[in-house]
Amino acid sequence: MSRLLTTTSALILCLAGAASAETQISVYGGWQTSPHSRITGTLPAGVDYPGPFSSSIGWDGKSFTMPPYYGARVTFWQGGNWGWGFELSHDKAYAGADMSPEFTRLEFTDGHNILTVNYMKRWPGKWDKFTPYVGAGIGVAIPHVDITPTGGQHTYEYQYTGPAARLTAGASYQLNDRWGLFGEYQFTISDNDVELTGGGDLSTRIITNALNVGVSFSF
Numbered sequence: 001m002s003r004l005l006t007t008t009s010a011l012i013l014c015l016a017g018a019a020s021a022e023t024q025i026s027v028y029g030g031w032q033t034s035p036h037s038r039i040t041g042t043l044p045a046g047v048d049y050p051g052p053f054s055s056s057i058g059w060d061g062k063s064f065t066m067p068p069y070y071g072a073r074v075t076f077w078q079g080g081n082w083g084w085g086f087e088l089s090h091d092k093a094y095a096g097a098d099m100s101p102e103f104t105r106l107e108f109t110d111g112h113n114i115l116t117v118n119y120m121k122r123w124p125g126k127w128d129k130f131t132p133y134v135g136a137g138i139g140v141a142i143p144h145v146d147i148t149p150t151g152g153q154h155t156y157e158y159q160y161t162g163p164a165a166r167l168t169a170g171a172s173y174q175l176n177d178r179w180g181l182f183g184e185y186q187f188t189i190s191d192n193d194v195e196l197t198g199g200g201d202l203s204t205r206i207i208t209n210a211l212n213v214g215v216s217f218s219f
Contacts, residue, residue, distance in 0.1 A: 022077040026182065028214025032069040034059035034093045037204050043102060044199030048151035055100035059093040059206070067092075067110050071186075071212065075120050083120040087137060087166065088113060091188060091208045105148035112143040112206060113158075114188050116166045127171070133184075135168040141190035141206075153198035164190035170212070178218055186210045 040054045063069040073087035090113055095106035116137030124131045141164045148154045170184025187209055194202045 021079060022218055024075045024077060024083075024216050024218045025072070026075070026214055026216040027070070027072045028182075028184075028212040029068060029070045030063065030210050030212035030214075032061040032063045032091055032208055032210035034061055034091075034206060034208045037206055039100065039106075039202055039204045041194075041196075041202040042200055043149050043152065043196070046152065046198075047102075047149045047200075049102040049149070053100065053102045055102070056098075057100060057106065057204070058096040058098050060096045061092050061208070062094055062109075063092065063210075065092075069111070069210070071214075073118065075118070077120075077122075081122045081124060083118075083122070085118050085120065086116070087118050088115050089166075089186070089188065089210075091206075091210075093206055093208075102150055103148060104150050105146060105154070107146040108143040108192075108206070109146060110144040112141065112190070112208070114141055114164045114166060114190060114208075115139045116164060118166065118168075120168075122172075130171045130173055132171045133169075135166070137166040137168075139164050139166070141192055143192065145194050147194065147196060147202065149196065149198075149200065152196070152200075155194070155197040157197075159194060161192035161194055162190060164188060172216065180216045180218070182212075182214055182216060184212045184214075186212055 071089035075083040075085035077083040090111035093108045116139030118137035120135040122133035167187045172180045172182035174180045
């Protein structure tokens with residue numbers, strides 16, 4: 001995870017010079033959930049349930065359980081109040097009480113990291129000191145895979161698992177020329193193809209819904 005954050009930070013700093021009007025750094029936390037999704041794949045011989053599997057899983061977000069849910073983005077605002085930038089959200093997905101019997105542990109919790117390139121649009125002065133905004137992004141899922149098949153080996157590592165997308169809608173409140181507060185709704189979706197230690201694979205599409213609150217700094 002530290003290497004991922006270092007790489008992202010370096011990329012942001014290198015591209016910050018491309019900003020023509022305003023650079024805004026935002027950090028947030030909040031409440032994130034994830035609805036059911038179907039897991040499919042194949043487990044190797046030697047586990048308790050070898051062969052193909054398919055099951056519906058109810059995911060828990062546990063936003064405030066360590067490590068918590070959080071995110072950060074940088075936006076390079078241009079003339080016309082549109083912007084582009086990068087965002088990393090540390091989403092979380094724990095298999096709930098209805099976890100498939102093929103697994104004793106099934107988590108993407110440190111986290112289900114979504115890294116996107118965003119397009120943003122804002123409307124300053126629309127609601128007095130409140131500025132509504134929307135955003136959309138495309139990118140990749142880089143989750144920390146924490147999975148143990150029943151009777152099998154523990155997979156515990158970061159993996160690139162597939163494409164991802166993000167939608168955001170919210171409003172900010174300017175405290176002064178530099179600092180602001182914001183609240184927003186955020187949606188992410190990702191396709192995830194996971195390789196399991198000892199053989200086998202797992203595929204699932206994970207959706208998250210989040211209500212975020214955060215602080216931004218502009219320069």
